[in-house]
Amino acid sequence: MSKFWSSLAKQVDPYIPGEQLNDDTIIKLNTNENPYPPSNQVIQAIDEASKNLRLYPSPTVDELRSEIGEMYGLSQDHIFIGNGSDEVLAFSFMSFFEPGNRIKYPEITYSFYPVYAKLFNISTDVIPLNDDYTIPVEHFYNSEGGVIFPNPNAPTGIFLEIDQIKRILENNPNQVVIIDEAYIDFALESAVTLVEAFPNLLVIQTMSKSRSLAGLRIGFAIGNPELIIGLERIKNSFNSYTVDRLAIAGAIEAIRDKDYFLQTTTKIIESRSYLKEQLETRHFDILPSQANFLLVSHKEVNAEVLYQELKKQGILVRYFQKPGLENFLRISIGTPAQIEKLLKKIDHIIKPSP
Amino acid sequence: MSKFWSSLAKQVDPYIPGEQLNDDTIIKLNTNENPYPPSNQVIQAIDEASKNLRLYPSPTVDELRSEIGEMYGLSQDHIFIGNGSDEVLAFSFMSFFEPGNRIKYPEITYSFYPVYAKLFNISTDVIPLNDDYTIPVEHFYNSEGGVIFPNPNAPTGIFLEIDQIKRILENNPNQVVIIDEAYIDFALESAVTLVEAFPNLLVIQTMSKSRSLAGLRIGFAIGNPELIIGLERIKNSFNSYTVDRLAIAGAIEAIRDKDYFLQTTTKIIESRSYLKEQLETRHFDILPSQANFLLVSHKEVNAEVLYQELKKQGILVRYFQKPGLENFLRISIGTPAQIEKLLKKIDHIIKPSP
Ligand SMILES: Cc1ncc(COP(=O)(O)O)c(C=O)c1O
Ligand SMILES: Cc1ncc(COP(=O)(O)O)c(C=O)c1O
Structure with missing residues (x-):
């Protein structure tokens, strides 16, 4: 707090956006960006x-x-x-x-x-x-x-x-x-x-x-x-x-x-279905999404643990430390290649070698 | 006024920016833009x-x-x-x-x-x-x-x-x-x-x-x-x-x-001196400007008339219909070629052929 701030500046509770890393090697599935470039x-x-x-x-x-x-x-x-x-x-x-x-x-x-x-x-x-x-x-x-x-x-x-x-x-x-x-x-x-x-x-x-x-x-x-x-x-x-x-x-x-728009949105909607099916076979509960992301929770593995483990392995998803969302992860829909990598990492995390 | 507006939306008194015309033939000296392109x-x-x-x-x-x-x-x-x-x-x-x-x-x-x-x-x-x-x-x-x-x-x-x-x-x-x-x-x-x-x-x-x-x-x-x-x-x-x-x-x-910045700002400062001198010989009063514009008033011709006439002739300058500024025009510093055109038009307006 500073004596120069207005009471407004003192009172606000600023928004914290998802992490924006400057690292091209990371797969960024945390802020619902489109995996395809613009037209x-x-x-x-x-x-x-x-x-x-x-x-x-x-x-x-x-x-x-x-x-x-x-x-x-x-x-x-x-x-x-x-x-x-x-x-x-x-x-x-x-x-x-x-x-x-x-x-x-x-x-x-x-x-x-x-x-x-x-x-x-x-x-x-x-x-x-x-x-x-x-x-x-x-x-x-x-x-x-x-x-x-x-x-x-x-x-x-x-x-x-x-x-x-x-x-x-x-x-x-x-x-x-x-x-x-x-x-x-x-x-x-x-x-x-x-x-x-x-x-x-x-x-x-x-x-x-x-x-x-x-x-x-x-x-x-x-x-x-x-x-x-x-x-x-x-x-x-x-x-x-x-x-x-x-x-x-x-x-x-x-x-x-319009063509490009239709192509890319169609691809993302298809990938969403695919990712949903794949995660379901891996014991995730998934809300029925009509967006470019899925809100998911694993039946056994804690969301925060999963978030941290994925981050360590170069995949960023969104974890909300908020009441009602503690056990959820929000995963943006990536390209098919990104989705395969994500699934592989998840397999690695939820089924550790004995 | 709409019943859907907040009292804030009702109370405000919005700013009116200088005219932004979509006409490349006009010489735009009304919003203090730089006459040179960026680096x-x-x-x-x-x-x-x-x-x-x-x-x-x-x-x-x-x-x-x-x-x-x-x-x-x-x-x-x-x-x-x-x-x-x-x-x-x-x-x-x-x-x-x-x-x-x-x-x-x-x-x-x-x-x-x-x-x-x-x-x-x-x-x-x-x-x-x-x-x-x-x-x-x-x-x-x-x-x-x-x-x-x-x-x-x-x-x-x-x-x-x-x-x-x-x-x-x-x-x-x-x-x-x-x-x-x-x-x-x-x-x-x-x-x-x-x-x-x-x-x-x-x-x-x-x-x-x-x-x-x-x-x-x-x-x-x-x-x-x-x-x-x-x-x-x-x-x-x-x-x-x-x-x-x-x-x-x-x-x-x-x-x-930094080089380009220095070159362009120097040119504008030089053009400012030149325009000031030239306008003074044409019976303008000019405030001592350290900006990329001059605030000027002609000893005989009314500012609004001058603004309108210049506009008719394809040169846009800023006229403020505001107390204390009624008889002033604000002229942004253009390129040397634009300044010559401006001076020619001004000569035409303030000294009409007999
Ligand atoms: C529901 C919702 N509204 C608005 C926005 C803001 O989007 P932008 O400011 O990028 O248009 C977001 C961004 O994530 C969002 O999720
Ligand atoms: C004194 C002054 N401040 C601020 C501005 C706003 O400039 P901008 O929003 O383009 O940075 C202007 C623009 O004319 C100005 O004259």
Whole structure:
């Protein structure tokens, strides 16, 4: 603590991201990055855009907004762009949640939500999951200050049907309901189709996972233009240009190259099934995931031990030292070759030679 | 106004950035961009870094921090990196200024400060400039909540001597004094040399101006490690990764290529003298600028008329519709060729053929 810090700086409880090691020999399955590189079109567009770096980027990011809008049959007025979906989430807390009015989110969920709540002084009503780790839909009705959860949920990977989201929207007519779809491209369907019917729905997506662009920092929100204007008011009070020229140029091409997107997401979904089957034969319990990761626990070997042993052997997975998650590991879906290596190491750890 | 907006979203008064036109034929002298492209080393580093975009960037940005630290003979613990200095400024308001305690800034200054004050609910004590547009140093003593101003000031371009800054620091021992050095590389000297003696000093700089990287969004703060930790606490409660891989890679090379930096800043400083002389012969009053722009007013022709006429003729300069600035134009320093075109157009406007 420093006497120069504001009471805000003193009070916050910062997020701790997954380890980012600078070691190419390690197999990194801990932060849900895509194992495949971005489309070549993205790289080319970045190269081209690097010629104009002396000039500020577009503060309104219109071209990218209309590209994303088109993908969902919406105008650019429905789209807001941010520096990663983390930034979009932060601006959303500022724009739609009111200090004093309690918002609802699940007890097991993306651990940045409580951090934002603390930063922006938002009270919370934390809802325990059902015993099977699904979301108890009725408990999200009639919130005082709004609702937020990921779909698929993180780190469970469990997908909530759109019909259920519709019920939550109908039962919060005067509150904003934020669906954080960071992993939606690996799942059945997006709630974006509800945007025109529900002015209280904000869907947030990211290019960090399904578009292989974690290193570029692009997230976006889709919602009623009224909500988008609210986000813009906050953003324009914070930073005129949050997304740089290279990120804009790359993101546009990531949306345009639909074939590559489809190929890579399909491969990851297939690998997810394969990894799940393989881990099941090795006595793991696995939640039904529609994301690019599996949340798993071994019937005998303790999760922390497994995490440490895998790390020693050059494979990084995510271990959460948090209530309710003590015996789980979150494993991002890698390439088939990475998966084989992972399985081999696991075999080595759980069946030590006699 | 929407019923879904928080009271914060309703209350803010967003910043309006200078026009960013997508028109290559226009000569853009309105947002203090550098007329020269960034160093080739920067472009090469970006190209190289685009290979790893599937992975998140470093959340701590250590390599860039130590590169910047080295430049000033400081360790990386003294450096904080942000997504443009606007983001660094926003985090600084959150980290060091307390709602209820009035901060001091000049009446004519960077117009984002009042926007931040409104966003973060910080009370203000706005200090009028002296008649010659210089900063009235004594009036910045004994602030209740802190001090912030640019040096050189914007949009006056006037530089305040380091000795004077020292007096302000000495007379605010328990408050943070932020010196926004967006334009310092075109001026006499930085206040960074005071950082080790004054734990209450935070210096903020940007790569948008002197490093030709407005399009890449890199700003940084230099201060006592205690202040840097405060900034990190807020940043890590907001967005784990605010600066993308390409921006980090490019920024590192922008610092490393010292020759190119020196060449381009020298050229701009020379062009500034030339433009000043030329405008003086054309009956302009010009404030003594140590930045990459001039704040000018013509003795006869109204600033708004001049702005409109120049715009019609393909030259964009900055006109502020603000009290105290009604009769000024801010003109960014362009290349020698751009300056010749500007002078020709001005001749055409102020001396219409009979
Ligand atoms: C549920 C969820 N939301 C948002 C994010 C943030 O993603 P980004 O800021 O990279 O867009 C993550 C990242 O892991 C996540 O798991
Ligand atoms: C005084 C001052 N500070 C900060 C900034 C913001 O610069 P950036 O966010 O591009 O680093 C500007 C931009 O014009 C400025 O004039």
